Amino acid sequence: MLRYSAKQLLNMALTLFAVSFLVFALNELSPGDVARKILGPYASESQVDHLTVQMGLDRPAIVRYFEYMGKALTGDFGDSIVFRMPVADLMFDRLGNTLLLAAISFAVIVPLSVVLGVLAGMRERGWFDRTISVFSSMCASIPEFAMGVFLLGIFVVWLGWLPGTSPLRSDSGWAIWMQFVLPVLVVTFYDAGYLIAMVRSSMVEVMRQPYIRTALLKGMSFNRVVSRHALRNALITPFTVILLQLNYLVSGLVVVETLFAYPGFGRMMLEAALAKDIAVIEAGTLIAVSVTMLTQLFGDLGYMALDPRIRV
Amino acid sequence: MTEKLHPIIEKAGREFADGKLERREFLRLAVLLGVAAPAAYSMVGLAAPALAQGAPKKGGIVRIGMRVQDISSPHTYSWIESANSARQVLDYLTVTGIDNVTRPSLVEKWEASPDLKTWTLHLRKDVTWRKGRKFTADDAVWNLKRVLDDKTGSSVVGLLKGFILTEYDGGEKDAKGAPRKSVKLWDANAIQKVDDFTIKLNGNSANLSIPESLFHYPLLICSPEDGGKFGVGSDGTGAFELVEHEVGKRSVFAANKKAYWGGGPYIDRYEIIDLGDDAAAQVSALASKQVDMIYQGAISTLPTVEKLPHVQVNSVATGYTAVARTHPIKPFDDKRVRQALRYATDNDAVLKGALRGLGKPGEHHHVAPVHPEYADIGYLKQDIAKAKALLAEAGYPNGIDVTIDARPQPDWELLAVQIMVEQWKEAGIRCKINVMPSAQYWANWTKVPFGFTTWAHRPLGTMILGLAYRTGAAWNEANWSNAEFDKLLTEAEGYLDVEKRRAVMAKLERIMLDDGPAVVPVWRAVFNYSDKKIKGYKIHPSIYIDAKDMWIDA
Numbered sequence: 001m002l003r004y005s006a007k008q009l010l011n012m013a014l015t016l017f018a019v020s021f022l023v024f025a026l027n028e029l030s031p032g033d034v035a036r037k038i039l040g041p042y043a044s045e046s047q048v049d050h051l052t053v054q055m056g057l058d059r060p061a062i063v064r065y066f067e068y069m070g071k072a073l074t075g076d077f078g079d080s081i082v083f084r085m086p087v088a089d090l091m092f093d094r095l096g097n098t099l100l101l102a103a104i105s106f107a108v109i110v111p112l113s114v115v116l117g118v119l120a121g122m123r124e125r126g127w128f129d130r131t132i133s134v135f136s137s138m139c140a141s142i143p144e145f146a147m148g149v150f151l152l153g154i155f156v157v158w159l160g161w162l163p164g165t166s167p168l169r170s171d172s173g174w175a176i177w178m179q180f181v182l183p184v185l186v187v188t189f190y191d192a193g194y195l196i197a198m199v200r201s202s203m204v205e206v207m208r209q210p211y212i213r214t215a216l217l218k219g220m221s222f223n224r225v226v227s228r229h230a231l232r233n234a235l236i237t238p239f240t241v242i243l244l245q246l247n248y249l250v251s252g253l254v255v256v257e258t259l260f261a262y263p264g265f266g267r268m269m270l271e272a273a274l275a276k277d278i279a280v281i282e283a284g285t286l287i288a289v290s291v292t293m294l295t296q297l298f299g300d301l302g303y304m305a306l307d308p309r310i311r312v
Numbered sequence: 313m314t315e316k317l318h319p320i321i322e323k324a325g326r327e328f329a330d331g332k333l334e335r336r337e338f339l340r341l342a343v344l345l346g347v348a349a350p351a352a353y354s355m356v357g358l359a360a361p362a363l364a365q366g367a368p369k370k371g372g373i374v375r376i377g378m379r380v381q382d383i384s385s386p387h388t389y390s391w392i393e394s395a396n397s398a399r400q401v402l403d404y405l406t407v408t409g410i411d412n413v414t415r416p417s418l419v420e421k422w423e424a425s426p427d428l429k430t431w432t433l434h435l436r437k438d439v440t441w442r443k444g445r446k447f448t449a450d451d452a453v454w455n456l457k458r459v460l461d462d463k464t465g466s467s468v469v470g471l472l473k474g475f476i477l478t479e480y481d482g483g484e485k486d487a488k489g490a491p492r493k494s495v496k497l498w499d500a501n502a503i504q505k506v507d508d509f510t511i512k513l514n515g516n517s518a519n520l521s522i523p524e525s526l527f528h529y530p531l532l533i534c535s536p537e538d539g540g541k542f543g544v545g546s547d548g549t550g551a552f553e554l555v556e557h558e559v560g561k562r563s564v565f566a567a568n569k570k571a572y573w574g575g576g577p578y579i580d581r582y583e584i585i586d587l588g589d590d591a592a593a594q595v596s597a598l599a600s601k602q603v604d605m606i607y608q609g610a611i612s613t614l615p616t617v618e619k620l621p622h623v624q625v626n627s628v629a630t631g632y633t634a635v636a637r638t639h640p641i642k643p644f645d646d647k648r649v650r651q652a653l654r655y656a657t658d659n660d661a662v663l664k665g666a667l668r669g670l671g672k673p674g675e676h677h678h679v680a681p682v683h684p685e686y687a688d689i690g691y692l693k694q695d696i697a698k699a700k701a702l703l704a705e706a707g708y709p710n711g712i713d714v715t716i717d718a719r720p721q722p723d724w725e726l727l728a729v730q731i732m733v734e735q736w737k738e739a740g741i742r743c744k745i746n747v748m749p750s751a752q753y754w755a756n757w758t759k760v761p762f763g764f765t766t767w768a769h770r771p772l773g774t775m776i777l778g779l780a781y782r783t784g785a786a787w788n789e790a791n792w793s794n795a796e797f798d799k800l801l802t803e804a805e806g807y808l809d810v811e812k813r814r815a816v817m818a819k820l821e822r823i824m825l826d827d828g829p830a831v832v833p834v835w836r837a838v839f840n841y842s843d844k845k846i847k848g849y850k851i852h853p854s855i856y857i858d859a860k861d862m863w864i865d866a
Contacts, residue, residue, distance in 0.1 A: 036754060043390035043467065045786075050465040083559045084382040149592060157599045157616065164596025165587060167562070172375065172602040261586075261593040263561060271560070271588075274749075 001304075005297065012293045016286055020069065023285045027278050028061045034276045038081060055081070068282065078279035082271055087279045090268065095250075095287065097168060098257070098265035102249035104180060105187040110242060113192045117199025118234065122226050124204045132196060139193030148186045148259040155182065165261040183260050187253065191245060199238045206234040236306050243299040251288040318345040319426050327811075337684040337810040339413055344523050346423045349415045372864035373581040374846060376857070377594050378607035380563050380586040386532040386542050387459045387466040393607065395529035396857050397557075400565045400582055401548035402532040403574075405433065405452065406523045410628065410852045412682075412771060414523040417574070418447065418533055418549065428518035435509040439573050441535055443547045449505045454536040456503050456511075462494050464540070466530050469495060475519040476502050524771065529856070551577040551860035560586050565859065578848070578863035591723070598623055604843040608855055611724045614668055617841050626851040627670055627839035630769040631680035631776065634725050636716060636732065637790040637830040639761040643714070647827050648706040654692060654831055655699035656739035657732055662833040666728035670839060674832035677824035678780065679817060681835070683773035684810050687818035692825060699739035711740025717760040718745055719753040728833055729764050758789040765789055769838075769853050773817060774805050781824070790829035797823045 035051035036043070052058055071078060077087040120132035142150075156164040163172070166179035206212065207230060215225045254266035261267075265284065272280035304310050317325075321342050328338040342352040379393045386398050405419040416422075421434040439447040459468040460477060469477065473495060482494030497503065504512040513522065525531075534540055535547035544554050551572035556564035563584040567577045585603050587593045591610040597603045599620055609617065609625065617623055636653070638644035644653075659673035672681060679686050703711060718729045726747065733743045748756075757765050770776045779785060782801060783793040797820060804816040824830070840851055848861040 033755065039390040044470050046469070047388065047390060047465050047467060082382075084384070085559070152592070152596050152599075156596050157620070160600070162600070163602055164598075164600040165593050165602055167585060167602070169562075174600065174602065258588055258590045259592060259596075261588050261590070261597065267588060268560075 008297050019289050024065045037275045077283045080280045082275045082277045087283045094265045094268045097263050105184050108188050109192045113195035117196045118203050121200040121203025136193040136196040139189045144190050144255040183256050186256050198241050202237045203234040206230045240299045243295045246295045247292045250291045321345050343413050368578045368863035370578050372579050374579050375583045375603045376605040377587045377597055377603040378584050382559050387530050389530040398532055400552040400859050401550045401554050403549045405526040408527045410850050429515045431513040431522045433511045437509050439549050441547045448508045449511050453505050455533050471525050471528050475515040576860040582859035606841040609839045609841050623841050624844050627837045628851045628853050629837050630853045631682050632769045632836040634766040635830040635832045636764050639791050643712045646706040648702040652699040652702040655695045656736045657831050658694035658735050659833050662728050662731050665731045666724045671837040672835040674834045676832045677821040678832050679773035685773050685813040685817045687814050689818055689821050696739050713742045715744040715746050717763040719750045720747050721750055792829040
């Protein structure tokens with residue numbers, strides 16, 4: 001297991017290096033020049049030239065790449081040209097906010113999905129199963145922005161119960177916890193719909209296994225069969241899927257964060273990408289890739305714990 | 313009035329009395345040439361517009377939803393949003409109001425020489441910096457010299473180049489390595505300190521609009537002690553102090569303890585909250601009262617905002633527009649095809665569909681009714697049959713297939729293009745829309761053969777025509793060239809008399825309808841949103857926002 005982990009970590013380092021180069025190259029190829037993007041349409045040509053030279057962007061891309069990587073290896077991720085602060089500080093702040101939103105969402109989504117999925121899957125085609133199936137596929141098929149605007153219309157514009165944006169400050173008359181309600185709700189609806197379906201189908205499959213029928217015919221009570229024999233087996237497949245949601249929750253919250261003006265990682269990455277703020281894009285991508293690869297590693301290890309037949 | 317009036321005012325006054333000069337134009341001239349605004353208003357028999365809505369109350373916070381940008385270098389600002397942050401702390405030498413009339417600010421009074429080459433600026437004597445020092449001519453001279461220094465990189469250079477700067481070869485290179493001409497003051501004495509509160513600008517050519525140019529948004533007067541940098545705690549002569557600033561998040565301004573020399577401020581705190589570019593987030597924040605104002609409204613959010621009982625929509629007519637302009641290549645090399653494009657467009661429908669009627673229908677010649685020398689030469693109505701006939705005459709009996717480049721933001725631009733493309737279809741102009749991100753569009757806007765380009769408000773019609781349609785002008789994005797047009801434009805620019813200018817303008821407008829490269833579908837009204845409790849605020853055509861005039865009626 002230790003060797004496996006070491007191998008995976010080495011693999012990860014190589015991937016990160018390759019990704020860093022790809023991101024830099026793609027950023028170079030994307031349209032528009034940095035100085036023009038920062039200065040906007042009303043800036044004069046000489047102002048644009050001025051800034052281009054000042055930022056050293058008139059030098060070859062490959063020189064800038066190695067300069068950036070050289071500094072990054074020593075722990076200096078440079079300064080953001082959009083946010084005008086050290087990338088490290090910026091990441092710390094924004095990633096922290098996103099992790100908070102992700103953690104709360106995760107804490108709601110996982111128990112909810114597991115409970116509803118298991119309840120629906122244990123009696124296939126029962127009324128509860130049908131209701132949950134319709135509900136979950138509906139949720140999963142409504143895009144986040146549509147769901148967000150819909151909920152905003154009801155709770156903010158119409159009822160006025162909740163704040164419409166989440167700047168995470170309490171001085172505008174809304175408690176911070178209230179600012180989390182709508183973003184978490186949107187993420188939950190969208191993500192839980194998918195997870196419930198996953199847990200349910202896995203549960204259904206397990207419930208069809210001969211050993212379940214045997215246990216039932218033996219006279220074991222239904223609840224006991226579900227909790228003792230079905231549950232653990234039914235959770236093996238969804239476990240990886242659940243872990244994969246971490247990727248989505250860390251780097252996929254762009255839409256929700258933009259809609260609610262939430263000062264998070266996704267919105268920061270979007271703005272950085274639009275402005276070709278390479279220092280932020282590089283650091284952000286490396287973080288996102290690391291999160292993905294680390295969850296995969298934990299997924300594999302967790303899989304082993306759940307299913308003793310698997311050895312790595 | 314005991315002081316001697318500038319000879320142009322005396323002449324203009326006679327013309328105004330004879331009915332030859334329009335009231336508004338006389339007003340602008342008189343004020344530019346040094347008559348104080350209230351006096352000028354009374355000279356034409358008008359009451360000066362009052363901002364006051366009852367007696368202002370003290371206290372409270374105003375929060376506005378606007379992008380929070382890097383504001384560390386005022387003299388090189390290229391966004392109105394940046395200037396809208398720093399202007400709470402720093403003052404301008406002059407101020408152009410919502411009525412297009414320029415008034416004194418740090419400059420209390422100005423005089424122009426009869427040839428309009430020398431301008432004398434008298435500074436207020438009662439202004440102190442927040443940190444205690446007296447504001448003097450040295451401060452103003454330092455700022456003027458700095459913005460006009462090539463190395464600073466300020467856009468003020470472009471504005472005042474003809475007046476006071478001269479080009480020379482300083483061995484500079486641009487970003488692509490090509491040699492670039494440097495500029496410097498044409499004379500060592502060009503910006504002259506006369507005494508502690510008087511400055512002379514000695515230009516080498518006539519310039520009527522110096523007071524207006526002094527209000528160009530990067531020309532904020534910084535304390536020389538801050539070295540041109542701006543940030544939390546920076547000194548200023550303004551009503552507020554910047555106490556907190558985080559790019560992408562928020563800025564906080566606290567009212568100075570000491571009273572502001574210009575009156576106000578009434579509110580205790582002014583906060584700028586960054587809500588991102590998403591229009592929905594802006595409305596949500598407004599609906600839940602997390603902000604009291606939105607810097608600029610979007611057409612897509614207007615229907616929702618109109619339903620919010622505590623919010624009002626502020627709007628003002630401007631010369632803002634976007635034009636569909638062609639390069640002189642097939643099929644647009646034939647002027648009949650360009651005419652067909654204009655005849656195929658229904659401007660009223662574009663205005664209604666893309667801007668919900670907020671503005672005025674365009675007239676295809678890029679001179680707006682708000683421009684003083686605008687000539688009303690009649691309105692070109694949609695005429696599909698005529699458009700078809702023109703296309704057939706030009707050798708396209710079966711219509712033409714073209715592609716127009718447009719950008720997705722702001723939302724009304726793409727909407728306008730979609731509406732026009734549907735209209736053109738009827739006349740046999742089959743047009744595809746190629747949407748590209750704004751940044752990409754701005755990198756190519758002069759190069760695309762057929763594109764839809766936004767044009768900001770300019771105070772004069774001759775200014776916009778000179779920028780966008782004169783042969784060889786840097787921003788002549790249509791590559792259009794018409795010798796007759798160029799000649800007439802130069803003639804128009806030489807007339808101070810607005811009636812003479814208007815007569816030439818009518819000819820220019822007709823040339824644009826006949827031969828011009830562009831479809832000008834609408835004149836936009838700019839608009840934004842504010843809570844009804846905010847008083848003392850009126851929207852400026854350039855959306856400049858001063859918090860010092862605001863107060864809260866709770």
